Amino acid sequence: MAEVGLNHFLVVSAILFALGLYGIVTRKNAVMVLMGIELILNSANINFIAFSRFGNFGLNGQVMALFVIILAAAEAAIALAIVLNIYKTFINVNVDEIDKLKE
Amino acid sequence: MNLYDIIFYLFAVVTVVSAIVVVTSKNIIYSAFSLLFTLFGIAGLYVLLGADFVAVVQIMVYVGGILILLLFGVMLTNKITSVDIRTGTINIFPALLGSMLLLCVLIVLFLSTEWVTVPAELSKSTTAGIGKLLLTEYVLIFELLGILLLVALIGAASIARREKE
Numbered sequence: 001m002a003e004v005g006l007n008h009f010l011v012v013s014a015i016l017f018a019l020g021l022y023g024i025v026t027r028k029n030a031v032m033v034l035m036g037i038e039l040i041l042n043s044a045n046i047n048f049i050a051f052s053r054f055g056n057f058g059l060n061g062q063v064m065a066l067f068v069i070i071l072a073a074a075e076a077a078i079a080l081a082i083v084l085n086i087y088k089t090f091i092n093v094n095v096d097e098i099d100k101l102k103e
Numbered sequence: 104m105n106l107y108d109i110i111f112y113l114f115a116v117v118t119v120v121s122a123i124v125v126v127t128s129k130n131i132i133y134s135a136f137s138l139l140f141t142l143f144g145i146a147g148l149y150v151l152l153g154a155d156f157v158a159v160v161q162i163m164v165y166v167g168g169i170l171i172l173l174l175f176g177v178m179l180t181n182k183i184t185s186v187d188i189r190t191g192t193i194n195i196f197p198a199l200l201g202s203m204l205l206l207c208v209l210i211v212l213f214l215s216t217e218w219v220t221v222p223a224e225l226s227k228s229t230t231a232g233i234g235k236l237l238l239t240e241y242v243l244i245f246e247l248l249g250i251l252l253l254v255a256l257i258g259a260a261s262i263a264r265r266e267k268e
Contacts, residue, residue: 014213016118019122022202056221060236062156062157078259
């Protein structure tokens with residue numbers, strides 16, 4: 001096997017991206033869809049940091065990765081609040097059954 | 104194959120295998136807990152890439168914050184005592200086809216591109232450099248993200264506690 005370089009990290013992040021997409025499309029439960037989104041955000045972060053290390057970018061990629069983590073935290077908090085509200089209104093959180101904006 | 108490579112493959116296998124469990128397990132709790140291993144594996148990859156500060160932030164924010172939040176979401180939206188915590192799956196075949204296609208395209212793209220890489224120097228601690236960048240070049244984004252987090256906090260609290268009249 002070749003020496004571990006940029007391509008190895010990129011392949012891992014591609015696999016995580018595909019798995020996250022698969023999770024988003026196939027899962028019914030809204031919380032599971034959120035987990036797929038987290039996987040995709042993490043795969044983007046791996047790319048940011050890998051290019052920051054192997055390209056000549058200094059620390060800029062790492063700062064971008066920090067911003068992505070902050071956005072992911074805000075997104076998870078808001079999305080779970082919405083999921084809880086949906087649960088209070090419809091008594092389930094299956095994304096394929098909820099097709100009304102209000103009761 | 105030196106020690107760096109062995110550790111990389113270890114973390115990569117942990118990350119990918121637990122990510123597969125996340126998206127295929129029928130039980131939401133199993134998925135949430137294997138997401139824990141995925142996040143730890145990714146933090147390990149960050150350390151291998153010389154990003155020590157981001158790795159610690161990853162563990163603190165993702166494992167300590169977001170994962171706990173997701174577990175709360177699972178616990179609060181399922182009747183644990185009466186109904187078993189299961190999640191249905193839909194569209195398995197088209198999703199498998201689509202994501203495999205995307206994966207193949209991405210990997211071919213990544214491997215066929217001639218990336219210009221510089222030899223990675225021995226990494227020092229990155230915390231001081233990130234702090235300087237955050238307060239000089241990226242100070243506007245930094246402040247905006249602070250406001251965004253405040254808005255998200257207030258918004259989440261007001262959405263989740265809204266009373267039905």
